[in-house]
Amino acid sequence: AVVSTQVREAVVSTQSTGYANVRPAKSVPGVITPYSAEGVDCVIMRENTEGEYSGIEHTVVPGVVQSVKLITREASRNVAEYAFQYAKDHGRKNIVALHKANIMKMSDGMFLEQCREVAAKYPEISYREMYLDSACLKIVSDPSKFDVMVMPNLYGDIFSDLTAGLIGGLGLAPSGNMGKDGIAIYEAVHGTADDLVEQNKGNPTALLMSALMMLRHMGLKTHADKIEGAVLETLKERKFVTGDIGGTATNPEYAAEICRKIKG
Amino acid sequence: MLRHITKPALSVGRAAVSTAAAPRTKYGGKTTVTLIPGDGVGPELAESVTTIFKEMAVPVEFEMIDLNREQLKDEGAFDYAIKSLKRNGVGLKGVINRSADFRHHNVEFRGNLDVYANVVRCMSFEGIKTHHTGIDLIAIRENTEGEYSCLEHESVPGVVESLKIITREKSMRIAKFAFDYAREHNRKKVTCIHKANIMKQSDGLFKACCKEVSEDYPMIKYEEQIVDNTCQQLVINPQQFDVMVMPNLYGNLVSNLAAGLVGGAGVVPSKSYGENIAVFEPGARHTWMEMKGMYVANPSAMVLSGAFMLKHLQLHEAGDVLIKAVKRVINRGEVRSRDLGGSCTTREMTRAFLAELDAIHSE
Numbered sequence: 331a332v333v334s335t336q337v338r339e340a341v342v343s344t345q346s347t348g349y350a351n352v353r354p355a356k357s358v359p360g361v362i363t364p365y366s367a368e369g370v371d372c373v374i375m376r377e378n379t380e381g382e383y384s385g386i387e388h389t390v391v392p393g394v395v396q397s398v399k400l401i402t403r404e405a406s407r408n409v410a411e412y413a414f415q416y417a418k419d420h421g422r423k424n425i426v427a428l429h430k431a432n433i434m435k436m437s438d439g440m441f442l443e444q445c446r447e448v449a450a451k452y453p454e455i456s457y458r459e460m461y462l463d464s465a466c467l468k469i470v471s472d473p474s475k476f477d478v479m480v481m482p483n484l485y486g487d488i489f490s491d492l493t494a495g496l497i498g499g500l501g502l503a504p505s506g507n508m509g510k511d512g513i514a515i516y517e518a519v520h521g522t523a524d525d526l527v528e529q530n531k532g533n534p535t536a537l538l539m540s541a542l543m544m545l546r547h548m549g550l551k552t553h554a555d556k557i558e559g560a561v562l563e564t565l566k567e568r569k570f571v572t573g574d575i576g577g578t579a580t581n582p583e584y585a586a587e588i589c590r591k592i593k594g
Numbered sequence: 595m596l597r598h599i600t601k602p603a604l605s606v607g608r609a610a611v612s613t614a615a616a617p618r619t620k621y622g623g624k625t626t627v628t629l630i631p632g633d634g635v636g637p638e639l640a641e642s643v644t645t646i647f648k649e650m651a652v653p654v655e656f657e658m659i660d661l662n663r664e665q666l667k668d669e670g671a672f673d674y675a676i677k678s679l680k681r682n683g684v685g686l687k688g689v690i691n692r693s694a695d696f697r698h699h700n701v702e703f704r705g706n707l708d709v710y711a712n713v714v715r716c717m718s719f720e721g722i723k724t725h726h727t728g729i730d731l732i733a734i735r736e737n738t739e740g741e742y743s744c745l746e747h748e749s750v751p752g753v754v755e756s757l758k759i760i761t762r763e764k765s766m767r768i769a770k771f772a773f774d775y776a777r778e779h780n781r782k783k784v785t786c787i788h789k790a791n792i793m794k795q796s797d798g799l800f801k802a803c804c805k806e807v808s809e810d811y812p813m814i815k816y817e818e819q820i821v822d823n824t825c826q827q828l829v830i831n832p833q834q835f836d837v838m839v840m841p842n843l844y845g846n847l848v849s850n851l852a853a854g855l856v857g858g859a860g861v862v863p864s865k866s867y868g869e870n871i872a873v874f875e876p877g878a879r880h881t882w883m884e885m886k887g888m889y890v891a892n893p894s895a896m897v898l899s900g901a902f903m904l905k906h907l908q909l910h911e912a913g914d915v916l917i918k919a920v921k922r923v924i925n926r927g928e929v930r931s932r933d934l935g936g937s938c939t940t941r942e943m944t945r946a947f948l949a950e951l952d953a954i955h956s957e
Contacts, residue, residue: 364725393762403752495826
């Protein structure tokens with residue numbers, strides 16, 4: 331998405347680097363997908379500053395391009411620490427690190443090494459490792475087996491779009507970029523939907539859910555829970571939902587219904 | 595006895611797209627192919643194939659090369675396997691678990707032999723309960739460069755650089771392979787999967803090559819799609835995909851994802867091609883080390899790979915009847931291994947295939 335790349339770059343370029351991208355994917359009542367029955371409730375922790383997104387590429391000789399994937403001990407450590415602390419704070423029990431260290435032994439190997447070191451500090455959280463391709467194979471068979479997952483940048487990008495697809499698409503998927511010194515930026519990860527501009531047809535759920543993540547981060551859990559309850563109930567009833575999920579309501583009508591439910 | 599189906603088909607010129615009819619090692623009327631069972635459950639799956647081929651009396655001789663962790667400590671063993679494949683030109687393979695040292699044996703196989711095109715067709719089975727139906731896509735993956743170049747170094751302590759290499763030569767080659775394959779198999783659309791919005795030069799080059807080649811195939815629709823969107827689309831609407839062409843890592847992820855959509859690693863075969871070589875192996879390459887020796891793995895993928903190998907050797911009758919037998923057993927759903935929700939062993943699945951072959955013979 332155009333907006334989110336700029337936002338991410340802005341966060342990264344500040345001193346307080348946005349080092350962990352948090353993308354929860356939870357099945358939404360009222361939005362039926364082939365995976366609604368077993369239910370999806372997982373969170374992806376994606377390293378947000380390096381890896382394949384270092385932007386370091388060069389043409390060695392005409393027709394041969396080299397693209398550099400950078401993995402550092404520090405960045406790997408940061409996202410691992412965040413992942414385990416998040417799991418502890420949110421009562422999540424399992425973390426799996428996704429990687430391709432069988433092929434990228436040094437880079438993904440270093441990432442895993444940091445995950446293992448941090449895991450040792452959280453004995454109450456079960457930690458294991460899985461090849462990224464195995465994870466792709468398994469999650470589409472049974473997503474209910476996945477809880478918190480931590481991984482480098484590119485894998486996180488790809489895999490979180492996959493998990494968003496499991497729950498009904500990017501229109502429903504929130505995310506947060508966590509920086510040092512407490513900086514946090516929350517954003518929807520879908521595109522700008524230029525074809526829907528000024529028609530009030532856009533689905534604000536992803537941005538709304540991102541805002542709720544922000545409220546929780548700020549310690550306003552009660553407010554977040556109340557709003558979330560209203561959102562989920564509105565989606566479940568399907569009377570005032572937007573076109574992308576099969577309804578006919580406009581964006582303001584959807585929001586109004588949520589407000590009605592909050593006022594109760 | 596199932597001897598009647600061993601007569602080689604007389605049709606010629608049906609070799610896979612990029613392999614010319616290379617001379618095959620033949621001795622006494624039988625073709626010799628290399629068989630590398632690999633590690634983990636590999637040997638059990640290979641046993642399934644050798645049992646069936648023996649019963650069918652196909653004119654194929656296996657040159658069996660064991661490459662488990664112990665053997666790999668001897669460098670000569672691996673080099674011998676490469677020589678064997680070069681000599682025979684055709685191989686059936688399991689996954690080699692990486693040895694303790696830093697050699698990437700599976701990657702080296704493909705690099706050394708230049709087996710550059712990995713083709714995984716994922717087709718829904720009626721008899722397997724999955725989240726989606728009606729899938730029939732072909733994932734074509736460039737298998738010799740990209741992220742699997744295995745060029746890594748620690749430039750300063752705590753900072754590792756891993757190089758992804760994309761070349762015009764190999765990108766053009768895989769693109770041409772994909773379009774030729776699509777044309778040969780009457781497929782309508784080729785989608786290039788990439789991440790050129792981020793990796794502008796490397797994936798940008800790959801994408802540009804695909805576009806360039808597409809212009810020579812006006813009858814085939816050409817599209818481009820960003821890989822993260824592809825993964826999302828695969829779980830929302832996988833039926834939209836036809837042929838997909840992509841660099842190494844995305845190929846790995848997409849073929850595994852798609853295999854998961856149609857029933858898993860136990861049922862999806864694959865074919866890999868180089869200029870003068872073809873290697874057949876399960877589409878999702880996993881050793882399943884923890885189940886080694888327990889005979890719980892589903893041999894379907896390996897047996898189907900063997901059947902496709904027979905077709906490659908122009909033994910179409912034998913190949914086709916074996917594919918038919920395996921599909922019937924899977925679709926009937928009575929004999930099911932663990933991955934398909936049952937509890938049958940590898941050998942019970944094999945016996946079911948053989949019984950089905952007998953039944954087809956009596957029809």
